[in-house]
Amino acid sequence: MRQTLIMGNWKMNGSRAESQALAQAIVDGLEPGDQGIAVCVPFVYLSDVRSIVESTPVALGAQNVADQEKGAYTGEVSAAMLKDSGCSYALVGHSERRSYYGDSDQSVAARFCQAQKEGVTPVLCIGETLEEREQGQTFSVCDRQMEAVIEAAGIEALANSVIAYEPVWAIGTGKTATDEQAQEVHKYIRDRLAEKNQEVAENLQILYGGSMKPENAKGLLAQPDIDGGLIGGASLKAESFLGIYRSAS
Ligand code: PGA
Numbered sequence: 001m002r003q004t005l006i007m008g009n010w011k012m013n014g015s016r017a018e019s020q021a022l023a024q025a026i027v028d029g030l031e032p033g034d035q036g037i038a039v040c041v042p043f044v045y046l047s048d049v050r051s052i053v054e055s056t057p058v059a060l061g062a063q064n065v066a067d068q069e070k071g072a073y074t075g076e077v078s079a080a081m082l083k084d085s086g087c088s089y090a091l092v093g094h095s096e097r098r099s100y101y102g103d104s105d106q107s108v109a110a111r112f113c114q115a116q117k118e119g120v121t122p123v124l125c126i127g128e129t130l131e132e133r134e135q136g137q138t139f140s141v142c143d144r145q146m147e148a149v150i151e152a153a154g155i156e157a158l159a160n161s162v163i164a165y166e167p168v169w170a171i172g173t174g175k176t177a178t179d180e181q182a183q184e185v186h187k188y189i190r191d192r193l194a195e196k197n198q199e200v201a202e203n204l205q206i207l208y209g210g211s212m213k214p215e216n217a218k219g220l221l222a223q224p225d226i227d228g229g230l231i232g233g234a235s236l237k238a239e240s241f242l243g244i245y246r247s248a249s
Pocket of ligand 1: 009166170171172173174209210211212230231232233234
């Protein structure tokens with residue numbers, strides 16, 4: 001049985017005070033027995049949020065991680081630093097990183113490996129643009145993005161990771177993939193991985209991301225191969241984030 005994971009991606013939003021207040025409101029909204037919830041916080045606020053979510057079920061994550069271990073890489077944040085700051089997760093290959101900052105498949109794979117080496121679980125984000133979908137390339141894009149990681153890390157490494165399928169055309173646009181569209185790709189991803197390693201594929205959490213909200217979460221999360229959500233906009237308010245979290249249970 002795969003556990004559901006609802007993960008917020010705060011992106012470049014909020015002040016220190018707002019980050020603390022949001023984290024506190026999420027913690028306050030939890031009920032006994034809750035688990036499978038995480039927030040990916042801007043680097044500079046990781047410590048502030050850590051002190052609020054520590055010893056609660058809310059796991060801490062970063063939105064990126066360096067592709068190198070340490071040294072002269074000005075502006076980068078290493079996996080060891082994330083571990084040291086209390087992170088359990090790090091996003092790698094978010095489409096905004098790929099498209100605005102040139103994160104290539106190879107650099108995403110290197111980030112994935114760095115995170116794992118430090119015991120930070122990488123959340124590998126994959127997904128096609130609208131143009132790629134219209135050209136029938138949805139599956140081949142997901143294949144290419146996964147293959148780069150499998151080549152670098154090996155299929156077994158996916159056992160200690162999470163995949164987030166995020167169709168780029170659905171991110172921040174209000175256009176969600178239908179339940180069927182999302183399930184189709186999630187199933188494809190799992191089937192492809194099962195060809196290489198059945199056990200890894202069966203146990204892997206595959207999250208959906210792209211305009212997930214309390215109103216559409218239930219249908220998406222009810223799909224057999226959707227194991228949770230990576231939530232941007234709707235994770236910036238505790239009420240909507242927890243609304244999504246509740247619709248998973
Ligand atoms: P969104 O973002 O929920 O605002 O569409 C999701 C993401 O980019 O992770």
